[in-house]
Amino acid sequence: PADLSYIASDSGSETIFCLDTNFGHVAQVLPETDIKRVVVTNIADPLPWWKRLIGRGFDKIPSGRFPRQEGIFTFRGLLKGGRPSSLPPLRAEPDEVFEMLYTGGTTGLPKGVPYSNIVFLESITEQRSASEAYIPKGTDRVLQGGPLFHILGQAMGLGALLSGDTLVLLPRMNLDGLMNHIQRYRILTFFAVPTLYRMILEHDRLDCYDLSSLRYCFCGGDVLPREVAERWHRRFGNPIYQGYGTTETCGRVSLTPIGEEAPPGSAGKVTPLQRVKLVDPDTLEPVPPGEPGELLVSSEHMVRGYWNKPEETAKCFIELEGRLWYRTGDIVRIDAEGWLFYLDRSVDTIKHKGYRVAASEVEAVLQEHPAVIAACVVGVPDEWVGERIKAFVVLREDIKGVSAHELIRWCRERLAPYKVPQYIEFRDMLPKSKVGKVLRRELRAEERKKQEKGG
Numbered sequence: 001p002a003d004l005s006y007i008a009s010d011s012g013s014e015t016i017f018c019l020d021t022n023f024g025h026v027a028q029v030l031p032e033t034d035i036k037r038v039v040v041t042n043i044a045d046p047l048p049w050w051k052r053l054i055g056r057g058f059d060k061i062p063s064g065r066f067p068r069q070e071g072i073f074t075f076r077g078l079l080k081g082g083r084p085s086s087l088p089p090l091r092a093e094p095d096e097v098f099e100m101l102y103t104g105g106t107t108g109l110p111k112g113v114p115y116s117n118i119v120f121l122e123s124i125t126e127q128r129s130a131s132e133a134y135i136p137k138g139t140d141r142v143l144q145g146g147p148l149f150h151i152l153g154q155a156m157g158l159g160a161l162l163s164g165d166t167l168v169l170l171p172r173m174n175l176d177g178l179m180n181h182i183q184r185y186r187i188l189t190f191f192a193v194p195t196l197y198r199m200i201l202e203h204d205r206l207d208c209y210d211l212s213s214l215r216y217c218f219c220g221g222d223v224l225p226r227e228v229a230e231r232w233h234r235r236f237g238n239p240i241y242q243g244y245g246t247t248e249t250c251g252r253v254s255l256t257p258i259g260e261e262a263p264p265g266s267a268g269k270v271t272p273l274q275r276v277k278l279v280d281p282d283t284l285e286p287v288p289p290g291e292p293g294e295l296l297v298s299s300e301h302m303v304r305g306y307w308n309k310p311e312e313t314a315k316c317f318i319e320l321e322g323r324l325w326y327r328t329g330d331i332v333r334i335d336a337e338g339w340l341f342y343l344d345r346s347v348d349t350i351k352h353k354g355y356r357v358a359a360s361e362v363e364a365v366l367q368e369h370p371a372v373i374a375a376c377v378v379g380v381p382d383e384w385v386g387e388r389i390k391a392f393v394v395l396r397e398d399i400k401g402v403s404a405h406e407l408i409r410w411c412r413e414r415l416a417p418y419k420v421p422q423y424i425e426f427r428d429m430l431p432k433s434k435v436g437k438v439l440r441r442e443l444r445a446e447e448r449k450k451q452e453k454g455g
Contacts, residue, residue, distance in 0.1 A: 221354030
């Protein structure tokens, strides 16, 4: 609810669409925002009436309660009451904002990334063109493996629709349903984060499904472990094409070209319409060829700044040599053949299940608890989810009996599920610099040493 309230207020939204099962969350934020109307839908709304009847009869369709009052509408009711002839004509201007995705960052609060019509169309057109020589438009069968609120998931899905390809959506994400859809619709192209590829390989019923139709599997959101890539290739005979991208660049910056074999650990080659520069993060001076540096990106289909965040915009979008560059905060290396290797990320951002989680946002929530006087959150490397979220907490001396379970529950009530810490460790004090700044890097180093020693 806290994220929802903030995003609704920051974006100036007046309407929320939600499933009836999520209406309770929406109801909590209505008094705090300028939302004027809520459109409620059910997961079975697109089905024919007889399928809805059977599903409800066997209690297979989840549903939630919501009040019938002014400002609350049902999606099906709006469809029944409207006529196409009554819709006003719309003219879409190239530079108009058509959507805004929110991304985690280092400042704590999510940042709005506004996409104009032309920026988004240019981006997904370029992304689809990467495979056009192998999969002509109108012939691909794509499974929507990534979430629709994620730029890579959107690019795959909308790119397929704009190209006349077949797009298969999953009613809900579960492994059996996913593999059943691949088998049933003979899916050719699939996108997923590394965690999902590992889960498929580890699934105890993998042998029950025929996934032999898969030809073009793409991966992003985090680094694909070499072991997962090799197991997938041995199992299915086709590689996973690794890429790298950000919300700010409207999708991928690099991708392994189809038909080329990437060196282990590579995130592909920089795509044709991108310009990149590797610099020293402190001086912004270029680093020597082949040396690690912070990745700067400049392209026609990246955004020009954050919504209502002038300070963050000035920090992350900079002018160099007459061009606007986006500072990714990621340290990468590009070898002599043009292969990009992702090495590290900003220490203040955690990659969990393909999501970017701002450590400072989780810390702020923990420090709102009356028993907490200090907190530091780090990512703990994990082969399944990229990084797990761990919080180091210092409690007030005059308050006793607060458990890790209580603090996790506190976070769960205030944060999106993927932002909730998996581990809480209590400390008497946190490591600090001479000026009193918490040294997050020391806690990260501690965790890495523990893993190297086997726990």
